[in-house]
Amino acid sequence: MSVINPRRPAVAASLMGSQRKKALLLCSMAAPGALWLLLLRYLPMFGIVLAFKDYRAYKPNTFWNNILQSEWVGFKNFAFLFKSPDTGVMIRNTLLYNLTFIILGLVIAVAFAIMLSELTRRFAAKTYQTLMFFPYFLSWVVASYFLLAFLDQTSGMIPNLQRLSGQTAIDWYQSPEYWPGILIGANLWKNLGYSTVLYLAAITGIDRTQYEAAAVDGATKWQQIRHVTLPNLRTMIIILFILNVGKIFNADFGLFYNVPLNSGSLYSTTQVIDTYVYRAYMNSGSVGMSSAAGLLQNAVGFVCILATNTIVRRVDPESSLF
Amino acid sequence: MLLHQQPTKRRNLRLNTISLPTETLFHAILMLFSLFCIVPFLFVVIISFTSEDSIRQIGYAFVPQSWSVQAYQYVFKLGDVLWRSYFNSFYITIIGTALSVLMTLLYAYPLFRKDFRQRHFFNFLSFFTMIFGGGLVPTYIICKNVLGLSENYAALIVPMLFSPFNVIIMRTFLQTSVPTELIEAATIDGSGEYNTLLKVVLPIVKPGVATIALLNALAYWNEWFLALLYIRQNTEVIPLQYLLMKMQRNADFIAKNSHLLGADAANVAVNLPSQSLKMALVVLIVVPIACAYPFFQRFVVAGLTIGSVKG
Numbered sequence: 001m002s003v004i005n006p007r008r009p010a011v012a013a014s015l016m017g018s019q020r021k022k023a024l025l026l027c028s029m030a031a032p033g034a035l036w037l038l039l040l041r042y043l044p045m046f047g048i049v050l051a052f053k054d055y056r057a058y059k060p061n062t063f064w065n066n067i068l069q070s071e072w073v074g075f076k077n078f079a080f081l082f083k084s085p086d087t088g089v090m091i092r093n094t095l096l097y098n099l100t101f102i103i104l105g106l107v108i109a110v111a112f113a114i115m116l117s118e119l120t121r122r123f124a125a126k127t128y129q130t131l132m133f134f135p136y137f138l139s140w141v142v143a144s145y146f147l148l149a150f151l152d153q154t155s156g157m158i159p160n161l162q163r164l165s166g167q168t169a170i171d172w173y174q175s176p177e178y179w180p181g182i183l184i185g186a187n188l189w190k191n192l193g194y195s196t197v198l199y200l201a202a203i204t205g206i207d208r209t210q211y212e213a214a215a216v217d218g219a220t221k222w223q224q225i226r227h228v229t230l231p232n233l234r235t236m237i238i239i240l241f242i243l244n245v246g247k248i249f250n251a252d253f254g255l256f257y258n259v260p261l262n263s264g265s266l267y268s269t270t271q272v273i274d275t276y277v278y279r280a281y282m283n284s285g286s287v288g289m290s291s292a293a294g295l296l297q298n299a300v301g302f303v304c305i306l307a308t309n310t311i312v313r314r315v316d317p318e319s320s321l322f
Numbered sequence: 323m324l325l326h327q328q329p330t331k332r333r334n335l336r337l338n339t340i341s342l343p344t345e346t347l348f349h350a351i352l353m354l355f356s357l358f359c360i361v362p363f364l365f366v367v368i369i370s371f372t373s374e375d376s377i378r379q380i381g382y383a384f385v386p387q388s389w390s391v392q393a394y395q396y397v398f399k400l401g402d403v404l405w406r407s408y409f410n411s412f413y414i415t416i417i418g419t420a421l422s423v424l425m426t427l428l429y430a431y432p433l434f435r436k437d438f439r440q441r442h443f444f445n446f447l448s449f450f451t452m453i454f455g456g457g458l459v460p461t462y463i464i465c466k467n468v469l470g471l472s473e474n475y476a477a478l479i480v481p482m483l484f485s486p487f488n489v490i491i492m493r494t495f496l497q498t499s500v501p502t503e504l505i506e507a508a509t510i511d512g513s514g515e516y517n518t519l520l521k522v523v524l525p526i527v528k529p530g531v532a533t534i535a536l537l538n539a540l541a542y543w544n545e546w547f548l549a550l551l552y553i554r555q556n557t558e559v560i561p562l563q564y565l566l567m568k569m570q571r572n573a574d575f576i577a578k579n580s581h582l583l584g585a586d587a588a589n590v591a592v593n594l595p596s597q598s599l600k601m602a603l604v605v606l607i608v609v610p611i612a613c614a615y616p617f618f619q620r621f622v623v624a625g626l627t628i629g630s631v632k633g
Contacts, residue, residue: 023440025515026432030444033429036484039469040461041451047460063467112355115348118340124349130619131356134363137611137618139544141563144570145604146362149369149382155597157365160381189359197623215338224338253547261570274458281459294457305453322449 050291051077077292086267086276087293094272097180097256098248101187105195106241108188110233113199114225129200132193140254143190147182147259173261176269183270186259187252195240199233206232235316242315246308249273249301273297363608370394370601377597393598397606403557404565408606410475411561415542418479422538423531425484430492431519436502448486462551475559477552482541488534491625495530496523533625536618543611562607569600 049067054076058069081087112132119125135143150157151172159169172178206229214224251272260270273293280290313320340348369382373390380387397404432438433445455461471477500523508518524531549564560568611618 022515023438026435026438027440029428029515029519030432033425033484033489034444034447036425036480037447037451040465040481040484041455043468044456044461044464045454047456047464050460050463063463112352115352119345119348119352120339128352128356130615131360132352133619134615135359137540137544137615138363138608139546139563141544141546141567142604142608143362145566145600146366148570149362149365149601152382155377155381157382157384160383189362192355193359201623211338221338221340221344258546258567277458281462287459287463290459291457294459298455298457302454 047291048295050287051295053288055287055291073288077288078296081289081292081296084289086271089268090271090273090276093269094249094251094274097183097187097272098244098251100184101191102241102244102248104184104188105191105244106237109192109195110199110237112192112196113203114229116196116200117203117229118221118225129193129197133197134193135190136194138190140190140252140258143186144258144261147186148261173263174265176266179260179266179269183255183259187255190255198240199236202233202236203229238315239312242308242312246305247301248304249297251275253278366601366604370598370605372598374595374598382597390595390598392595393602396595396599397602404562404603406558407560407562407565410478410559411543411563411607414475414478414545414561415539417475418482418542419535419539421479422483422485422488423535426488426492426534426538427519427524427527427531429484430489430496431523433489433493434496434500435505448489452486466552472552473554473556473559478545478548478559478561479542481548482538482545488537491537492527492530492534495527495533499530500526529621529624532617533621536614536621537625539614540611540618540622562603566600566603566607569603 047067052072052074053067053070054073055066055070058066116125116129148156151159153159153169153171153173156172159172162169170178172182210228210232211224214228219227251274253274256270256272256275257278260266263270274297277290277294277297280286280293309320309322339345365382365384368384368386369377370393371389371391372382372386373388373392376383376387376390429444429448433441433448435441456464465471465477465481469480471480504522504526505518508522513522544563545561546563546567549560550567553560553564
């Protein structure tokens with residue numbers, strides 16, 4: 001405002017007019033996205049009250065009317081949720097799987113990235129990278145067929161080989177004890193290539209003169225990895241680790257739903273919060289319990305992200321989310 | 323002296339590299355994992371070309387007793403339901419990608435403009451949904467009952483039109499490639515806001531747009547969750563991914579849903595090479611991804627590198 005010369009009101013007015021027009025035009029650009037956010041993200045947030053209500057159908061049977069008419073039950077839905085023996089299992093599964101994915105994903109990906117960067121044959125490195133990255137682009141539905149080709153009870157390769165060698169074939173889709181291993185393997189299969197490529201990009205960005213200087217000083221290749229490569233990756237490793245820990249309550253629905261073919265006998269090792277919420281609502285129609293579980297997940301996740309972000313901001317302010 | 327020089331020279335070639343045995347070990351480990359990643363796909367390709375007899379005899383095998391292209395012939399014979407869902411996958415991917423790229427660019431551009439005062443509001447509006455949400459059940463009920471996203475194409479497109487994550491990627495692309503002076507210059511030259519975005523900014527951020535387009539196309543092509551949620555009866559609109567999912571649980575799904583009549587239908591149902599047919603469909607769904615893979619590698623890595631740390 002101070003820039004505008006008060007003695008020339010006409011110019012000032014036209015400038016302000018054009019300012020307003022510009023703001024209006026820019027707002028109009030953001031409008032479709034904003035509308036989408038309001039309808040598909042903010043409107044459902046009001047649905048959080050479902051977790052505290054005994055949701056039933058009333059007349060007229062519209063969503064808003066049902067919400068208004070339904071009785072408040074306080075924390076009853078949460079009480080039910082925690083009485084159920086499934087709850088402990090699904091929380092344990094979610095946390096343990098995610099923790100394993102984070103740690104293995106990090107350690108192996110960094111190791112692979114270092115190995116790829118040290119190969120002298122660039123063509124070989126490029127080929128490995130291309131092959132490893134491929135599963136990342138496939139869906140869990142496709143992946144579940146890949147697994148089925150090996151494990152299917154009647155035609156699968158492994159049960160058939162077992163029968164051929166005179167053993168009894170394992171019924172994989174009925175035996176929960178094997179699934180922690182299978183799911184961890186499947187997750188690594190799909191996502192390891194991606195994290196490897198990510199770390200490799202960071203390693204490629206390291207100034208080569210650092211290695212040359214280390215070599216001149218007599219550092220062996222292993223010492224260079226220890227004292228040049230790893231310190232350069234440090235910030236990225238910490239940030240990705242912390243960000244992933246912030247999402248530790250959110251499971252990959254497709255992995256836990258499709259890969260075990262939604263098999264009920266496997267729930268003890270395949271049920272996670274996300275699949276529980278889906279099944280509780282779609283199969284048993286319990287709006288209250290599933291909303292309560294969903295809200296719990298979102299609330300705890302929210303706190304986790306706030307906490308981890310605070311830590312990230314201390315490590316490296318540039319990388320913090322907010 | 324001559325005898326000595328040979329090894330020194332060879333060592334010079336490998337100056338400041340890992341030793342040969344170590345490199346061999348690295349090759350072995352990386353090759354093993356690369357095979358682990360790609361062999362399942364090759365196995366499914368082999369099964370899709372395996373005759374149904376061979377599958378009945380020895381199951382799925384890397385070396386089948388006899389080969390056959392029957393599965394692919396049936397894909398053509400059972401035209402209606404299969405091609406319909408294949409078409410649906412393409413349709414959803416193309417429309418969804420076009421619209422979502424447009425929305426992402428239009429939303430990210432004002433956020434990047436430092437002279438746009440309301441940008442903080444819009445930034446927060448988008449960002450907050452990344453860390454908190456209503457959850458699956460309320461979102462589902464609202465989409466289905468209030469917004470009418472049920473049993474139609476819109477249900478498979480609209481819920482994925484916009485992603486705050488992509489907005490961040492796009493905004494970062496804008497920040498790193500479009501100088502503020504350029505926009506100021508265009509404004510002084512009398513260019514309108516939309517004109518500036520279209521004629522000045524868009525040509526510069528083409529790589530960013532390509533990244534977002536590929537990420538969205540991939541997400542739409544691989545989408546099955548929305549169909550699982552919102553499509554109960556209307557098989558006319560389901561994408562191939564969801565068809566595959568249904569076939570896993572319901573072997574006759576195709577025979578039941580194909581519009582063949584009378585004796586022909588019974589005939590097809592009996593002779594259906596259902597096992598290899600499923601795998602042939604898996605191959606058909608992976609082929610477009612494999613074709614686009616070189617582009618994915620080029621653009622997606624750039625986008626994800628930005629997004630992974632800032633998302």
